Amino acid sequence: MKHLEVSEFLQNFNKELFESNLIDWFQDQKRDLPWRMDQDPYKIWVSEIMLQQTQVETVIPYFERFINKFPTPQDLANADEQEVLKAWEGLGYYSRARNLQSAVKEVSEKYEGKVPKTPELLSELKGVGPYTLGAILSIAYDMPEPAVDGNVMRVMSRVLSIEDDIAKQKTRKIFEAVLREIISSKDPSSFNQGLMELGALICKPKNPNCSICPVQKHCRAYHAGKQTQLPIKSKAKKQKTHAYYAVVLMNKDGEVYIEKRPNEGLLANLWQFPMINKSEIDFDYLSAWLEQTYPITTFGCKKLSPVKHVFSHVIWELEVYQFVVDVKEVEGVVGRFVSEQDLTAYPFPVSHQKIISQLSF
DNA sequence: AATCCGGGGTA
DNA sequence: TACCCAGGATT
Numbered sequence: 001m002k003h004l005e006v007s008e009f010l011q012n013f014n015k016e017l018f019e020s021n022l023i024d025w026f027q028d029q030k031r032d033l034p035w036r037m038d039q040d041p042y043k044i045w046v047s048e049i050m051l052q053q054t055q056v057e058t059v060i061p062y063f064e065r066f067i068n069k070f071p072t073p074q075d076l077a078n079a080d081e082q083e084v085l086k087a088w089e090g091l092g093y094y095s096r097a098r099n100l101q102s103a104v105k106e107v108s109e110k111y112e113g114k115v116p117k118t119p120e121l122l123s124e125l126k127g128v129g130p131y132t133l134g135a136i137l138s139i140a141y142d143m144p145e146p147a148v149d150g151n152v153m154r155v156m157s158r159v160l161s162i163e164d165d166i167a168k169q170k171t172r173k174i175f176e177a178v179l180r181e182i183i184s185s186k187d188p189s190s191f192n193q194g195l196m197e198l199g200a201l202i203c204k205p206k207n208p209n210c211s212i213c214p215v216q217k218h219c220r221a222y223h224a225g226k227q228t229q230l231p232i233k234s235k236a237k238k239q240k241t242h243a244y245y246a247v248v249l250m251n252k253d254g255e256v257y258i259e260k261r262p263n264e265g266l267l268a269n270l271w272q273f274p275m276i277n278k279s280e281i282d283f284d285y286l287s288a289w290l291e292q293t294y295p296i297t298t299f300g301c302k303k304l305s306p307v308k309h310v311f312s313h314v315i316w317e318l319e320v321y322q323f324v325v326d327v328k329e330v331e332g333v334v335g336r337f338v339s340e341q342d343l344t345a346y347p348f349p350v351s352h353q354k355i356i357s358q359l360s361f
Numbered sequence: 362a363a364t365c366c367g368g369g370g371t372a
Numbered sequence: 373t374a375c376c377c378a379g380g381a382t383t
Contacts, residue, residue, distance in 0.1 A: 048379095053366090053376090053379055055377050057370080090368075092367025092368040099380085131378070131380085135378065150376075150378075151378065168362080193378085204376095206371085206375085265366085266365080267366090312367060314365090314366095350368065
């Protein structure tokens with residue numbers, strides 16, 4: 001029963017009744033979320049970027065602060081990137097923030113701040129992929145575009161008993177084709193949001209609550225008793241561990257040395273304490289390496305608590321040391337010494353926030 | 362088609 | 373632990 005055509009998935013499927021069952025349930029049961037207060041395309045855009053791979057409850061406080069700080073596209077376009085990253089601090093996938101600001105600048109300049117209304121123009125924007133495109137067009141502009149995310153694939157794989165591997169890129173296209181056939185033309189916004197809301201509240205990955213599901217009678221997986229076996233998803237490979245020394249260099253004034261990470265790759269443009277891979281240096285030479293790399297001479301050294309941090313694709317194990325240092329006057333140094341007070345102005349990854357929380361100034 | 366890119370919630 | 377989350381960009 002694999003790799004069927006769209007028409008085969010939809011045989012004997014009552015799409016009109018499915019549509020009304022889904023939309024009626026959504027209108028009645030939808031959560032009161034801050035990006036549902038109005039239909040401002042900018043706010044919907046911001047929310048959709050934040051919601052990528054991120055749960056609703058996590059996003060809510062970030063969204064509130066972000067919109068309060070950058071109420072309009074112009075505000076975000078004119079902001080300093082460091083300010084934007086600071087507002088994103090702790091949310092993860094920081095390229096979302098940089099791409100969003102870049103795209104908002106483009107909208108501000110080319111379209112007078114109006115979010116474009118066509119798939120072609122929208123998909124040109126950085127950070128707007130197939131899902132976000134459909135979400136913006138359907139929710140902000142009531143256009144019948146599919147918005148296929150993890151929720152939608154889980155719900156529809158069960159409803160239509162679709163057994164393709166949802167971890168594979170091409171499978172999303174199958175769901176988009178199916179959704180184009182059944183999406184409501186009357187209320188595509190409630191239809192798309194209803195599918196996602198259903199996935200979040202009822203048709204959950206584990207223990208789906210089929211007994212109260214508004215589309216139970218349409219669900220082939222439920223009727224076959226195999227709702228917990230769908231969707232099919234191949235496993236991701238395990239992360240590799242990287243071990244580093246991370247060092248806090250504190251001068252006599254209680255200021256600590258921080259440096260900006262490169263403008264691409266992991267945690268791009270965020271700040272950190274100096275780190276060196278343990279495979280590159282033995283601990284006995286750490287002090288000497290620090291003195292040749294940074295404008296300092298080291299004195300005392302004490303060990304802080306180690307930090308373990310799990311990313312989606314890699315694991316960091318940081319062995320943390322704090323050095324007392326004298327500062328030499330050197331030009332061309334990338335980092336800087338900052339006070340405890342000023343530290344709060346810089347965006348740090350959570351792994352290094354764990355180090356900051358150990359410091360006593 | 363794989364891999365890179367965060368962090369937190371949940372069973 | 374392992375899996376998941378209103379995914380997109382890069383290789």
